[in-house]
Amino acid sequence: ILSYGVYWLNHYKPKEGPTVCMVQGNIPQDMKFESNEEDEINILKQYTDLSMSVKGTPIDLLVWPETMVPGLLNIDPELTGRKIDVLSQLTPIQLSQELNTNLLLGGIALTLAGDEQIYFNSAYYYNREGKSDGCYDKIHLVPFGEFTPLKNYFPFLTKLVPYKIGLTHGRHRTLFRLDTLQHESFDFGTSICYEDTVPSLIRKFKKDGADFMLNITNDGWFRDSAELDQHLAIMVFRAVENRFCMARAANTGISSFVSPDGAIYAKLSDSKGKYREISGTLIGRIKLVEKYNPFYTTCGDWFSILCVAALGIMLIMSVVKGRIVCQKVTEPK
Known part of the structure; x- marks a missing residue:
């Protein structure tokens, strides 16, 4: 195994892929957890302003972290009557057209099934014209964080969940097609929050044909703690296991790029070197290697x-x- 690793690293010669911009707004979880309409508009404005700060820079994809779009993107705003839903749906059109880029935005999806409202933790993809081009619903939810297991048998368990509403598991993996300014095309997938801790899921994305993976997450729950570093370290394993680049947009940090050899080659930090609980944008090129399925991807x-x-x-x-x-x-x- 050691000899194989040395051999692979000696022959590791990645090429530059699409240019991706990660947006990190550093929104405190307290603001998101008990937000009113004014707070939601401020969150949307902060992420929009950060995104617009890269105007004039050629990028192929701009990424917002998990649930950073405060409004619903998949429901007619006239049905909800909420101003934030109107603003949230206008924002992708404005950003994609003014920045001439594709977008991947984290938000909540709502599906109506009769009288029942079903919510998903989702990633929305938009092309350069601002048209919706697909959505991925998070498959592996966090128990007692996003849903209550066995709540039909033990109703009191719902009191342990921070939200009044529970989320529903997604059923399908989604690959998005990215057309770059260099007239190249790539397929990529995205994991949401702790899904990058699930090796089998990332492996299946690679087997589906993903050229690289993104992770969008809101680690604001953990403030300025070591969890942010630990979460990033876990993503390094997924990149090495599947021999592809992974990049992440995290609300409070740590937004970064990890190459197929496991090196963290770009990480958002401020002028003082602080990289947790800061805001900003991080632009990097995806590193690509010859597409193949390594041992772990094939055999699990x-x-x-x-x-x-x-x-x-x-x-x-x-x-x-x-x-x-x-x-x-x-x-x-």
Whole structure:
């Protein structure tokens, strides 16, 4: 394994891919959690202003973190009667056209099923004309953070969830097609929040044909803590396992780019070197390698499963062997 790693790194020669801009607004979770209409408009304005600050810079994709669009993007605003929904739906059109770029924006999706309202944690994709070009609904939700497990059997558990409404699991992985200013095309997927801690999900995106992956997250829950560093470190493993570039837009940090060899080659920080709980934009090029499915992408966790199975067999054999030896020692001669 070590020899293979050395060989791969010696032959690692990535090429420059699409230019991506990560927007980090540093919105406190307290403001998002108990926001009124004025707060929501301010959040939208802050992210819009940060996005407009890169006007004139050629970029292929601009990314907002998880749930940073405060309004609903997939429902006719006339049905809700909310000003924030109107503003939220006008914003992607304005940004994509003025910046001449594609957009990936994190927001909440609402689906009406009869009298029932079904909510999803989603990523919306828009082309350069501002037209919606697909959506991904988060598949792996955080228990007691986004939904209440077994709430039909234990209703009191709903009191442990911070939101009055629960989210619903998405059912399908989505690949988005990115057409660049250099007239190239790439397919990419996105994970939302802690989905980059799920190796099997990222692996399936790679098998689906993703050239690179994005992660949009709101780590504002954890303020200026080591969780932000730990979350980024986990993403490094996903990049190495699947041999592709991963980049992330995080509301309070740490927005960054990770290359297929696991190197964090770009990270948003301020003039003092602070990289948590700051706002700004980070522009970088996606690093690409020859497209193929490495061992982990192809085989998944079978190697580790076999190792655990072999260890279990050896433990059982040692116990059995020990008992046999003990019986022989205690037998009368």
